[in-house]
Amino acid sequence: xxxxxxxxxxxxxxxxxxxxxxxxxxxxxxxxxxxxxxxxxxxxxxxxxxxxxxxxxxxxxxxxxxxxxxxxxxxxxxxxxxxxxxxxxxxxxxxxxxxxxxxxxxxxxxxxxxxxxxxxxxxxxxxxxxxxxxxxxxxxxxxxxxxxxxxxxxxxxxxxxxxxxxxxxxxxxxxxxxxxxxxxxxxxxxxxxxxxxxxxxxxxxxxxxxxxxxxxxxxxxxxxxxxxxxxxxxxxxxxxxxxxxxxxxxxxxxxxxxxxxxxxxxxxxxxxxxxxxxxxxxxxxxxxxxxxxxxxxxxxxxxxxxxxxxxxxxxxxxxxxxxxxxxxxxxxxxxxxxxxxxxxxxxxxxxxxxxxxxxxxxxxxxxxxxxxxxxxxxxxxxxxxxxxxxxxxxxxxxxxxxxxxxxxxxxxxxxxxxxxxxxxxxxxxxxxxxxxxxxxxxxxxxxxxxxxxxxxxxxxxxxxxxxxxxxxxxxxxxxxxxxxxxxxxxxxxxxxxxxxxxxxxxx
Numbered sequence: 001x002x003x004x005x006x007x008x009x010x011x012x013x014x015x016x017x018x019x020x021x022x023x024x025x026x027x028x029x030x031x032x033x034x035x036x037x038x039x040x041x042x043x044x045x046x047x048x049x050x051x052x053x054x055x056x057x058x059x060x061x062x063x064x065x066x067x068x069x070x071x072x073x074x075x076x077x078x079x080x081x082x083x084x085x086x087x088x089x090x091x092x093x094x095x096x097x098x099x100x101x102x103x104x105x106x107x108x109x110x111x112x113x114x115x116x117x118x119x120x121x122x123x124x125x126x127x128x129x130x131x132x133x134x135x136x137x138x139x140x141x142x143x144x145x146x147x148x149x150x151x152x153x154x155x156x157x158x159x160x161x162x163x164x165x166x167x168x169x170x171x172x173x174x175x176x177x178x179x180x181x182x183x184x185x186x187x188x189x190x191x192x193x194x195x196x197x198x199x200x201x202x203x204x205x206x207x208x209x210x211x212x213x214x215x216x217x218x219x220x221x222x223x224x225x226x227x228x229x230x231x232x233x234x235x236x237x238x239x240x241x242x243x244x245x246x247x248x249x250x251x252x253x254x255x256x257x258x259x260x261x262x263x264x265x266x267x268x269x270x271x272x273x274x275x276x277x278x279x280x281x282x283x284x285x286x287x288x289x290x291x292x293x294x295x296x297x298x299x300x301x302x303x304x305x306x307x308x309x310x311x312x313x314x315x316x317x318x319x320x321x322x323x324x325x326x327x328x329x330x331x332x333x334x335x336x337x338x339x340x341x342x343x344x345x346x347x348x349x350x351x352x353x354x355x356x357x358x359x360x361x362x363x364x365x366x367x368x369x370x371x372x373x374x375x376x377x378x379x380x381x382x383x384x385x386x387x388x389x390x391x392x393x394x395x396x397x398x399x400x401x402x403x404x405x406x407x408x409x410x411x412x413x414x415x416x417x418x419x420x421x422x423x424x425x426x427x428x429x430x431x432x433x434x435x436x437x438x439x440x441x442x443x444x445x446x447x448x449x450x451x452x453x454x455x456x457x458x459x460x461x462x463x464x465x466x467x468x469x470x471x472x473x474x475x476x477x478x479x480x481x482x483x484x485x486x487x488x489x490x491x492x493x494x495x496x497x498x499x500x501x502x503x504x505x506x507x
Contacts, residue, residue, distance in 0.1 A: 010035045011174040011506070015079055015231035016259075018177055022068060022078040029068070029078030033061040033126050036080050040128065040175050043505065047150040048170040049082070052129035056091040060118045060126045067124060075234050075259060076116070077124035081178045084167050085130040086137055086213040087113050087222075092127070096213040097145040097163075098135040100349045100369030110211020111243050112180055112222050116235070123238040128176055132166030135371045136340065137182055137215045139163050140190060140443045141433065144373040149430055152195060153503040154469055158427040161191030161443075167225045168195040174506035178226040178235055182212060183457075184219045185328050186422070186447025192225055192459040193422035193472025198489065198499055199225040200232050203479050204454035205251035207236075208243035216335035217249070219328075219451055228499050229460065229489035233258035236482065253480065261483045262490050273310030274491045280306060281316035281415030286446055292425045298463035298471035299421050302492070306419075309491055316411040316418065320404045324448040325441060327404065330384050330397035331452070336374075337381025343369065376437065405453035408478075417488060418476040421446055422459045426469035450476045460489045461498035470501075 010032055013021065021027045037054050057080070064078035088094045088106035095101045109117065116125045134144040142150040142165025150165040152158040153173035160169040164181030168191035171179055181188040183201035192199030200223050207222040214220060224235035241255040280303070287296065303313060345351035345365030352364035370378065384393035411418060423443055433439040450457045456479070459472035473492075477485045493499050 007031055007035055011039055013177065014227045015076070015177045015234055016228075018079050019075055019077070019234070023073055029061040029064040029126060030058060032078065033057050033080055033128070036128055036176055043173055043175055045151075046153065046169055046173060046175070046505070047132055047148045048166045048173065048175060049129050050085050050095060050097070050132050050147060050166070051092050053092055057126055057128050063118045064124050064126055074124055076238060078126065079178070080126040080128050080176060081116065081180070082128045082131050082167070082170055082176045083113060083180045084133050084164050084182055086133060086182055087180060088211045088213065089113055089127070089130065092130045094130065094213065095146075096136050097133040097147065098369065098371065098374065099146045100343050101213075102350065104348055106211070108211065111208035111246060112239055113211065115241075116180070116238055131170055131179055134163035134165070135374050136213065136336070137163040137184055137187055137220070138336070138373050138377055140186075140440045141428070141430075142166065142191070143430060143434060144371060146371055151430070152427050153505040154196065155427070155467065157429055158469065159194070159430055161194035161423070161427065163187040164225065165191045168192055168197055168199070171195070171197045171225055171227065172503060172506065174502060178224060178231055181223055181225045183221050183223055183451065184215050184332060185451045186444040188223045188225060189422050189447050189457055189459040189472070189474060190444060193474070194427040194470060196461045196470030196498070196501060197225060198228055198232050198458065198460055199223060200236060200458035200482065200485065201451070201456060202236060202240060202482050203251070203456045205249050206240045206253065206456070206480075206482070208247040208250045210243055210246040214339040216332040217339060218335060219332060228493055229486045230259065230262060232458070233262045233486045233490070236486075256483065258483050258486055262486050275306060275488060276310030278311040278417065278488060279415040280311050280313050281411050281418045282313055283316050283318040283321065283411070283418060283420055285318050285321040286420030290424055290445065291421050292465065294465035295421050295423070295425060295471050298465055299473055302460075302462035302473045303419060305492060305496060306488070309495060311488075314415050316414050318407045318411060318449060320400065320407050321445070321449050323400055324404060324452055325445060327397045327400050328444075328448045328452060329380070329441060330393050331401065333377040333381035334385050334394050335381065336377050337385060340370075340374065340378055345369070373437065401452045404449050408450070408453050408455060412478045417484065420474050422472040422474040426465040426467065426471060446474060455479060456482045456485060458485050458489060460492060461501070463498055
């Protein structure tokens with residue numbers, strides 16, 4: 001048995017490192033869980049967590065320790081994580097960041113929760129709690145949470161990005177080694193970029209949506225957020241896979257061990273060009289005047305490192321990129337309008353205390369339960385789906401969506417991976433864009449098109465910009481090329497240490 005480690009250092013370890021310590025017996029899952037629960041309590045002002053339940057978490061940790069003691073060795077057994085609060089959980093409340101679901105308790109776990117958890121058949125991870133998010137995952141800065149905005153650990157006056165801002169902030173501040181997130185239009189990649197962590201959105205349908213509180217059903221996709229590509233690969237291996245009995249949009253693709261594939265491509269001492277032959281496409285639309293100079297400088301520096309590793313940079317074009325925002329903000333609100341109609345105060349969710357009749361109850365319950373951004377998107381979605389406007393807006397947006405997807409396929413004839421910035425700027429100040437929702441929408445200009453196409457994409461820490469704030473490099477792959485993205489990111493992270501940088505709040 002290895003020498004016991006100093007438990008004060010536990011939060012400095014990533015998923016893979018913690019898994020190794022647990023497997024060799026130098027620390028127990030209970031000790032790890034206690035350590036992280038204490039850190040969460042110390043950093044409650046960050047606003048990353050909406051709910052914890054130490055009794056449940058420690059019970060799960062004891063179950064994981066029992067499996068370890070019995071000789072079980074699986075890649076994630078006993079490692080803690082936390083879930084974005086759009087995944088329903090039996091043992092924790094699920095609010096989706098909204099007053100509408102303030103008191104909701106689910107009778108079942110989401111597929112992502114059960115696949116990662118300690119229940120039979122799960123990966124054995126310990127759930128530490130539920131993470132803050134924009135209401136119903138609608139936002140780019142995590143300022144739309146009904147409870148409190150999340151602070152960026154690198155600068156507490158700035159946003160962490162959204163809607164998975166709680167997940168990103170918790171990982172960046174070392175409150176948890178990994179977290180789940182959801183990406184509808186960039187909500188894993190953008191907050192990962194703004195907080196200096198790694199996050200991947202898989203191909204649409206690669207991870208089950210069962211038990212995920214729906215925003216836009218043809219876009220929503222679960223994915224992991226952690227410090228490194230290796231950690232994300234370990235998590236995605238457990239998360240991905242078909243769920244035919246519960247999610248009709250899940251793909252009939254075999255489960256994959258992304259971590260094994262990733263490690264199999266690690267360079268040896270004689271191979272200094274591990275990415276030789278990889279063609280990285282640079283869309284001209286991603287490198288124009290709309291991107292801040294400090295962000296472009298960091299991205300260009302990261303791309304130069306990829307060239308040192310043997311990759312070739314080629315220019316490509318995605319001409320319909322500028323249409324991705326209007327297309328997304330027709331399709332996503334339309335689907336949100338349909339999905340959120342279930343929150344009517346009758347079956348579950350907030351119900352007004354005083355009303356005169358059924359119609360009055362509907363109106364008051366929804367007005368009181370939904371915040372401004374959710375209301376705005378419901379109204380937009382209802383409008384574009386209404387009689388006389390469906391063909392002019394929704395149907396036309398769907399046609400352009402198909403053309404956007406075709407642009408990517410044309411680009412992939414010239415390259416293997418597409419790269420560029422994740423966000424046009426570093427994290428902005430809390431409240432800076434609150435008065436102008438469109439300014440916030442524009443923060444997703446580089447992530448929306450790949451979401452509309454259903455392609456996998458990830459954010460990799462690539463340096464720092466103005467104010468010492470993190471900048472992420474976006475990598476986009478063709479359908480089902482998650483292993484290729486993770487492998488390229490892993491090689492980059494073996495050669496750099498941007499992903500190991502931590503804010504002072506992580507000390």
